[in-house]
Amino acid sequence: xxxxxxxxxxxxxxxxxxxxxxLPALGATFSERSGVINIALEGILLISAFATTLGTFLTxxxxxxxxxxxxxxxLVGLLHSIITITFKADQIVSGIALNLFAVGITxxxxxxxxxxxxxxxxxxxxxxxxxxPNLPFINNPFLIGTLILILYLNYxxxxxxxxxxxxxxxxxxxxxxxxxxSVIKMRYYGVLISGALTGLGGxxxxxxxxxxxxxxxxxxxxxxxxxxIVGKWKPLGAAAxxxxxxxxxxxxxxxxxxxxxxxxxQIIPYVTTMIVLAGFIGRATPPASDxxxxxxxxx
Amino acid sequence: xxxxxxxxxYNFTSSLIALILSFLIGGFLIIFIGxxxxxxxxxxxxxxxxxxxxxxxxxxxxxxLIFTGLAAGISFRSGLFNVGAEGQLKIGxxxxxxxxxxxxxxxxIILIPLCLSTGMLAGGIWGAIPGILKxxxxxxxxxxxxxMNFIATALISYLxxxxxxxxxxxxxxxxxxxxxxxxxxxxxxTLRGSxxxxxxxxxxxxxxxxxxILWKTPIxxxxxxxGLNPYAALYGGINTSRQTIVALTLSGAVAGLVGSxxxxxxxxxxxxxxxxxxxxxxxxxxxxxxxxxxxxxFTAIFFGTLDYGSLAINTIVPKELSNILxxxxxxxxxxxxxxxxxxxxxxxxxxxxxxxx
Numbered sequence: 001x002x003x004x005x006x007x008x009x010x011x012x013x014x015x016x017x018x019x020x021x022x023l024p025a026l027g028a029t030f031s032e033r034s035g036v037i038n039i040a041l042e043g044i045l046l047i048s049a050f051a052t053t054l055g056t057f058l059t060x061x062x063x064x065x066x067x068x069x070x071x072x073x074x075l076v077g078l079l080h081s082i083i084t085i086t087f088k089a090d091q092i093v094s095g096i097a098l099n100l101f102a103v104g105i106t107x108x109x110x111x112x113x114x115x116x117x118x119x120x121x122x123x124x125x126x127x128x129x130x131x132x133p134n135l136p137f138i139n140n141p142f143l144i145g146t147l148i149l150i151l152y153l154n155y156x157x158x159x160x161x162x163x164x165x166x167x168x169x170x171x172x173x174x175x176x177x178x179x180x181x182s183v184i185k186m187r188y189y190g191v192l193i194s195g196a197l198t199g200l201g202g203x204x205x206x207x208x209x210x211x212x213x214x215x216x217x218x219x220x221x222x223x224x225x226x227x228x229i230v231g232k233w234k235p236l237g238a239a240a241x242x243x244x245x246x247x248x249x250x251x252x253x254x255x256x257x258x259x260x261x262x263x264x265x266q267i268i269p270y271v272t273t274m275i276v277l278a279g280f281i282g283r284a285t286p287p288a289s290d291x292x293x294x295x296x297x298x299x
Numbered sequence: 300x301x302x303x304x305x306x307x308x309y310n311f312t313s314s315l316i317a318l319i320l321s322f323l324i325g326g327f328l329i330i331f332i333g334x335x336x337x338x339x340x341x342x343x344x345x346x347x348x349x350x351x352x353x354x355x356x357x358x359x360x361x362x363x364l365i366f367t368g369l370a371a372g373i374s375f376r377s378g379l380f381n382v383g384a385e386g387q388l389k390i391g392x393x394x395x396x397x398x399x400x401x402x403x404x405x406x407x408i409i410l411i412p413l414c415l416s417t418g419m420l421a422g423g424i425w426g427a428i429p430g431i432l433k434x435x436x437x438x439x440x441x442x443x444x445x446x447m448n449f450i451a452t453a454l455i456s457y458l459x460x461x462x463x464x465x466x467x468x469x470x471x472x473x474x475x476x477x478x479x480x481x482x483x484x485x486x487x488x489t490l491r492g493s494x495x496x497x498x499x500x501x502x503x504x505x506x507x508x509x510x511x512i513l514w515k516t517p518i519x520x521x522x523x524x525x526g527l528n529p530y531a532a533l534y535g536g537i538n539t540s541r542q543t544i545v546a547l548t549l550s551g552a553v554a555g556l557v558g559s560x561x562x563x564x565x566x567x568x569x570x571x572x573x574x575x576x577x578x579x580x581x582x583x584x585x586x587x588x589x590x591x592x593x594x595x596x597f598t599a600i601f602f603g604t605l606d607y608g609s610l611a612i613n614t615i616v617p618k619e620l621s622n623i624l625x626x627x628x629x630x631x632x633x634x635x636x637x638x639x640x641x642x643x644x645x646x647x648x649x650x651x652x653x654x655x656x
Contacts, residue, residue: 039445089633092380092441093586096579097629103576104622111617112332222445229442263457270446270453277438286439 010250016208018239018246019146020045020217023201024224025231025238026153027194032233033157034190035170035183035289039095040080041198042221043102048073048202050106053212054113056123065123066203073199074192076102081191085184088293099221107214120212142204149197154235166190170287173294183294198224226273233286245269310589313639317587317631318601324631325624329616339612346611347604353611355483355493361596361603362495362560363388363574365502367581368599369509370426370554372590374440376513377546378526383429383444384554385578386451391422391555393455396471396562396569397463403475410477415501415559419552425451426551427544434540440547448578456571470570480564496564503596505553510592512549522546554578583629586636 024041031038048069055061055068076098083094111117126140157163168176169186177183198221205220206212223245230244231237245268252265326336347353367384374381381387395418402410429443456469463471480497484490513519524532525542533539561574584602588594602625609621 037441039441083630083634087634087637089630089637092382093582093629093633096382096582097626097633100576100579100622100629101626104619104624104626107619108617108623111619117617117619219449222449225442226446263453267450267453270449274432274438274443274446277442278432278436279438 010254013253014243014246014250015143016246017249018242019142020201020205020208020220021224021227021242021245022146022150022239023204024194024198024221025227025242026150026235027197027201028225028228029231029233029235029238030153030157030166030197031190031194032228032290033170033287034166034187035173035287035292035294036081036084036187036191037091037095037291038077038080038191038194039092039222039225040076040098040102041095041194041224042217042219043095043099044073044076044195044198045202045205045217045221046102046106046215047076048199049206049216050109050120050202050212051199052203052206053120053123054109056207057121060124062124062126062128062207065207066200069203069206070196070199073195073197073202075195077192077195077198080195081188084293085187085191088295091291091293103215106212110212110214118214122211123206125207125210142207150235150239157235162189167287169294170289173289177294177296187294223269226269229273229286230269230276241272244272309639309643313635314587314589314598314632317628317635320631320635321624321628324627325620328620328623332616334616339615342612342615343608347608351487351489352491352493353607355490355495356607357600357603358483358499359493359495359560359565359603360606361599362499362502362564363557363577364581364584364599364602365506365595366556366560367554367578368584368588368595369505369581369592370550370578371582371585372588372592372595373509373513373522373550373553374546375585375590376526377522377542378529379433379543379546379550380441381426381429381444381547381550381554382441382582383426383447383551383578384581385576386444386448387422387425387551387554388557388574388578389451389455390425391418391551392558392562392573393458393471393569394418394421394555395558396474399474399478399562399567400472403477405477407477410475411480411563414474414478414563415556418555418558420555422555423548423552426554427548430544430547433547434543444547459569459571465568468570469572470568473567474562478563479567480559482564494565496560498559498564501556501559502599505556506592506596509553513592518542518545554581580625583625583632586629586632 024045028038028041051072052065052069056065080094080098083089084091107117110120114120126142157166165176165181166186166189168181169183173183205216209216224242227241227245228238230241231239248265248268252262322340326340329336329339347357367388370384370387371381395414398414398417399410402413405413425447429440429447432438432443433440459469459471465472482494482496483499484493513523521532521537521542522545524535524537525539525546529539557574557577562569566573580602584595584598587598587601605621605624609618612618612620
């Protein structure tokens with residue numbers, strides 16, 4: 001048992017599982033730091049996984065697929081922005097609606113294009129991109145890219161002027177606006193970044209599985225949201241939480257063969273999140289204006 | 300026109316505009332795939348509201364939505380956001396099914412209320428946990444109710460697979476005859492074949508009870524005050540922590556009644572994956588009804604129509620159109636509500652300016 005825990009393949013499996021958590025979790029961090037709750041992550045993952053599958057299927061080029069995935073993520077992010085930032089409608093309801101929309105539109109298009117509402121045709125994956133074939137996965141550009149993104153985005157959020165402004169509109173939008181920062185614009189950036197990153201996560205899901213199946217995201221968007229909270233709204237923290245969750249999930253696969261308790265390991269992310277939110281492990285304080293639409297009239 | 304009537308009129312008009320707009324957008328989507336939307340919509344209406352069988356199907360699908368709509372509505376009225384009806388109704392249905400199976404020897408007169416109560420109790424507990432976490436530790440109920448949804452799914456799948464399933468299936472044994480609720484086609488032969496059952500009356504009764512609780516009791520007064528202005532509620536001497544727990548518990552308990560329809564009135568067992576998504580659509584049901592318990596009856600019927608209608612048109616367009624339409628309705632709804640409320644505010648401002656001048 002212990003051998004299987006410390007083996008390389010176990011570690012690789014954990015990392016592999018963490019990627020589609022980490023990318024949306026990074027995205028969620030940017031969105032919520034700017035003051036917009038984005039629970040549409042689940043739907044964006046699903047839509048972008050479908051877009052990636054479609055793009056790759058039509059061109060047999062995974063790069064085009066990834067671009068389609070990111071673009072579709074941006075598009076849904078834009079929709080969420082228009083609804084919640086421009087029209088100032090409820091962010092959570094908008095997220096729920098977009099998730100519902102994602103389930104419908106992906107099945108709808110899957111039926112029209114692949115003649116089955118539950119799964120697509122098989123597509124090529126990223127195997128051809130491996131530079132060193134004898135080192136499986138580690139040399140996968142997605143893994144390396146995600147690691148770089150985590151570090152870079154942490155730098156952007158905490159060390160650049162853009163990051164400072166983004167955080168400012170999520171904490172004290174009125175103060176930020178007074179200093180000449182456009183709250184609306186920064187919030188659009190926040191949500192669009194989350195859309196693009198989540199789109200990248202969806203692209204990875206589709207390319208890793210070599211197809212689209214309905215509901216294939218299986219709550220990953222929500223786990224990402226949980227990871228962001230456990231990581232206290234910080235890119236590095238969120239990434240660490242994703243790794244923890246990936247590790248737990250990997251563990252549940254190992255346990256599946258010897259016991260029936262796999263479901264209990266599955267709930268680790270959710271229970272951890274609730275404990276952290278309740279303040280039992282440090283304090284989890286969201287950005288002060290997280291979830292509150294910005295209305296100029298209230299000035 | 301007095302003020303109250305005016306508000307009802309505005310709410311009704313804004314809901315209507317949202318609906319028309321959504322069907323227009325849906326129509327464009329149907330045109331986009333090369334089909335005449337008029338054919339689709341005509342078929343949609345004739346197969347749902349055009350026959351007694353269709354009406355029975357619609358009412359059957361509206362019943363659980365009344366419960367989840369009420370669940371969402373109660374929390375909204377109290378200024379809270381219960382996204383956990385999904386988990387609460389699953390836990391509730393599971394509890395209802397188990398009571399119906401294992402206490403099956405009891406006579407109907409005891410067993411039926413007991414099954415309903417265990418459903419409410421289980422759903423209520425599932426709602427109370429995020430309520431307590433919110434009241435005691437300030438933990439946001441939205442995230443916690445979402446987390447509780449996943450925990451419910453995992454817990455039930457563990458219990459079903461390991462302990463309660465009929466071998467080689469993922470459903471519980473059938474509940475006892477004494478726990479079953481009759482279908483309405485026993486009384487109304489024109490509904491023959493449609494699964495609408497007496498749980499519809501339980502749903503309607505629940506609407507009235509919730510209406511009375513919210514508007515005619517001190518608890519309801521405190522809940523609504525909490526929803527309108529939590530600071531004023533606190534200042535006015537309302538125990539806001541306790542009312543937060545009460546609101547989410549009540550909300551969860553109502554969601555826990557969904558089992559009366561699916562378990563006691565229809566399938567007679569609980570199966571993994573039952574009623575998926577009903578909790579989320581309940582949020583839309585409540586929003587469209589402006590969180591009014593009586594309005595929820597009508598909006599639930601609307602979403603029930605959408606649900607069954609999409610099956611009816613499945614031969615022309617993929618049935619997933621219904622999810623898309625539901626999403627568009629919600630989005631149009633929240634945007635238009637926001638716009639009308641701003642419009643009303645602006646008008647009032649202008650009015651007061653002219654009056655002052």
